[in-house]
Amino acid sequence: MTLARHFAVALGVAVILLLLSLRLSPYRDYELAEVAAYVTAVAGLTVLIGLSGQISIGNGAFMAIGGYASALVLIHLHWPLELVLLASVVAAALAGALFGVAAARLRGPYLAGATLMLAVALPSIANQFPSLFGGDQGLTVTIAPPGFLGATFPPTRWQAWVTCAGALITLILLANLSRSRVGRSWRAVRDDEVAAALSGLNVARLKILAFVVSAACAGLGGALLALVTGIVAPGAYTLTLSIALLTGAVLGGLGTLPGALWGSLVLVLVPTYLTNVGSSHGLSGAASSSVPIAAYGVVLIVVMLAFPAGIQGGLRRFFGPATAAPLTALRRRTPGSEHQEEGPI
Amino acid sequence: MQEFVEFTLGGIAVGMIYAAIALSLVLVWRGTRVLNYSQGGMAMFTTYVAWVVIRDTGDYWLGFFAALAAGLALGAFLESTVVRPTIGKAPLNSVIVTIGLLILLEGAAGIIYGGQYRSFPAAFSVRGLKIGSFGLGISEADLFTAAAVLAAALALFLVFEYTSIGLRLRATAFSPGVSRLLGIRIGRVLTLGWALAGLFGALAGVLVTPSTFLYPNSMDAIFVLGFTAAVIGGLDSPVGAVIGGVLLGVLLSYAGGYLGSNLVLVYGLAALVLVLMIRPSGLFSGAATRRV
Numbered sequence: 017m018t019l020a021r022h023f024a025v026a027l028g029v030a031v032i033l034l035l036l037s038l039r040l041s042p043y044r045d046y047e048l049a050e051v052a053a054y055v056t057a058v059a060g061l062t063v064l065i066g067l068s069g070q071i072s073i074g075n076g077a078f079m080a081i082g083g084y085a086s087a088l089v090l091i092h093l094h095w096p097l098e099l100v101l102l103a104s105v106v107a108a109a110l111a112g113a114l115f116g117v118a119a120a121r122l123r124g125p126y127l128a129g130a131t132l133m134l135a136v137a138l139p140s141i142a143n144q145f146p147s148l149f150g151g152d153q154g155l156t157v158t159i160a161p162p163g164f165l166g167a168t169f170p171p172t173r174w175q176a177w178v179t180c181a182g183a184l185i186t187l188i189l190l191a192n193l194s195r196s197r198v199g200r201s202w203r204a205v206r207d208d209e210v211a212a213a214l215s216g217l218n219v220a221r222l223k224i225l226a227f228v229v230s231a232a233c234a235g236l237g238g239a240l241l242a243l244v245t246g247i248v249a250p251g252a253y254t255l256t257l258s259i260a261l262l263t264g265a266v267l268g269g270l271g272t273l274p275g276a277l278w279g280s281l282v283l284v285l286v287p288t289y290l291t292n293v294g295s296s297h298g299l300s301g302a303a304s305s306s307v308p309i310a311a312y313g314v315v316l317i318v319v320m321l322a323f324p325a326g327i328q329g330g331l332r333r334f335f336g337p338a339t340a341a342p343l344t345a346l347r348r349r350t351p352g353s354e355h356q357e358e359g360p361i
Numbered sequence: 362m363q364e365f366v367e368f369t370l371g372g373i374a375v376g377m378i379y380a381a382i383a384l385s386l387v388l389v390w391r392g393t394r395v396l397n398y399s400q401g402g403m404a405m406f407t408t409y410v411a412w413v414v415i416r417d418t419g420d421y422w423l424g425f426f427a428a429l430a431a432g433l434a435l436g437a438f439l440e441s442t443v444v445r446p447t448i449g450k451a452p453l454n455s456v457i458v459t460i461g462l463l464i465l466l467e468g469a470a471g472i473i474y475g476g477q478y479r480s481f482p483a484a485f486s487v488r489g490l491k492i493g494s495f496g497l498g499i500s501e502a503d504l505f506t507a508a509a510v511l512a513a514a515l516a517l518f519l520v521f522e523y524t525s526i527g528l529r530l531r532a533t534a535f536s537p538g539v540s541r542l543l544g545i546r547i548g549r550v551l552t553l554g555w556a557l558a559g560l561f562g563a564l565a566g567v568l569v570t571p572s573t574f575l576y577p578n579s580m581d582a583i584f585v586l587g588f589t590a591a592v593i594g595g596l597d598s599p600v601g602a603v604i605g606g607v608l609l610g611v612l613l614s615y616a617g618g619y620l621g622s623n624l625v626l627v628y629g630l631a632a633l634v635l636v637l638m639i640r641p642s643g644l645f646s647g648a649a650t651r652r653v
């Protein structure tokens with residue numbers, strides 16, 4: 017039943033997006049495609065943090081894996097588009113599984129540190145094997161619209177269709193997953209690991225699964241973003257990208273899929289605006305491009321301290337009753353447990 | 362043979378930097394159970410302070426001590442403003458807030474100083490030392506780095522063991538609740554811990570930056586390796602942090618020297634994951650228990 021409802025909502029959204037993309041200018045179509053690619057990655061991250069209670073500051077690295085996988089498959093194997101995207105999902109999921117096996121043993125701060133290191137370390141691999149990964153220049157990714165659309169069909173509109181389809185499929189799958197037995201188990205693990213284990217849940221396997229799902233989403237997001245921007249290069253997958261994803265998830269509201277959409281809209285639309293504000297106030301190019309980066313920091317701190325439920329939490333408070341589980345992962349712990357949450361005392 | 366000696370001594374010198382970062386993380390972790398991901402950003406920012414002072418006055422030592430003072434002030438300021446509200450809540454909150462601080466500091470540095478790579482002077486000659494014709498792989502600047510970090514660590518040890526402030530710091534780390542009942546002003550002690558951590562981070566920043574250039578992300582790689590060193594040392598033990606730093610420095614120096622230096626961070630990541638899988642609480646921690 018849930019599946020049918022999610023599917024119906026997605027179909028409605030798909031029709032709206034289709035009509036919208038026909039009316040938008042090529043540049044707006046490009047922005048739409050970019051938002052869709054970010055939604056895919058942010059949705060995976062918000063499920064990881066909000067439902068399973070683990071945190072990753074390295075999902076930009078999984079986006080890199082997805083992006084490079086799609087570029088390599090496209091260049092060397094000439095597979096059709098849907099198989100290219102599938103390959104990037106599989107590659108990122110495998111990497112996520114590999115990392116998740118280590119991550120499942122780690123708790124909050126350790127896991128965050130390990131994923132942070134992944135984000136910092138991974139781009140250096142591209143420079144180690146320049147013949148395969150193209151070094152600093154990266155690889156180009158070119159996808160032409162299929163022939164039946166006609167020669168004059170705007171390429172950005174086709175990109176918007178592909179990315180929106182990818183994002184919608186991801187959101188349907190994630191929505192169903194979070195309502196399923198797996199989603200409930202994740203919440204149980206998030207709220208109390210010991211109690212979950214005592215109830216017969218395999219905590220380690222659930223945590224690895226969450227990590228794999230989040231990495232797979234990031235991989236698809238990375239491949240979609242590569243299609244949109246037309247290039248994969250180490251400079252695009254810095255720590256800043258990973259933190260931008262985190263900002264999107266936190267701002268939208270951790271654990272909520274509509275929140276991933278709000279967060280991604282902000283991630284795509286606001287930085288350009290802020291950079292322009294910076295340069296119109298007399299900042300140089302490099303300085304004004306740092307304005308959005310500083311803004312990510314302000315958003316992370318302010319939202320976390322003052323509005324931990326994010327945009328979606330605010331919307332929910334204003335419109336109607338709560339429909340999904342509240343964010344108990346972020347609840348205040350009882351006073352007696354201060355300083356004794358993690359690790360050895 | 363010469364290579365081996367060079368890699369070993371060079372590794373120890375770099376390891377002292379990791380040790381300084383690791384010490385700053387341990388200081389904060391012991392007091393507040395917060396892992397300060399903004400430590401690298403703080404160190405980068407205070408190094409910019411030193412850079413500005415040196416550029417304007419031409420005096421290296423004035424810049425050096427300005428960075429240390431800025432580190433103390435920045436640590437205390439950040440703890441008492443944005444970090445305090447997250448203490449005692451779910452660990453996720455402090456992780457996200459300190460990550461926010463990191464990116465805020467990097468963005469602010471980019472806005473104020475621009476994104477260019479700036480060269481930063483070293484205190485002493487960076488020419489390799491030799492005994493006869495036998496190169497040692499380290500310079501006077503490296504010797505100063507090791508001496509400065511060791512001296513700071515020793516001073517920290519003395520403060521912890523022999524002063525009443527140190528006793529308060531240790532008591533608060535051991536049991537904040539009981540310490541509060543015994544009349545310790547916990548808030549001030551935590552702020553002091555962050556200030557000291559800021560000092561160690563600033564020290565690491567000015568010592569390492571001559572070999573990396575100065576730019577908004579310049580401390581990212583150093584920070585993650587310092588984090589690895591702290592995890593190797595067990596996060597709770599200052600001695601472990603220093604040993605972990607040196608150990609990691611030497612290991613990565615061998616790996617970089619014999620296998621190629623492009624992938625040093627990847628080797629560091631492998632070391633981190635290995636340590637966490639084998640001994641999640643670090644190689645030098647005592648009996649580990651986790652409250653449920």
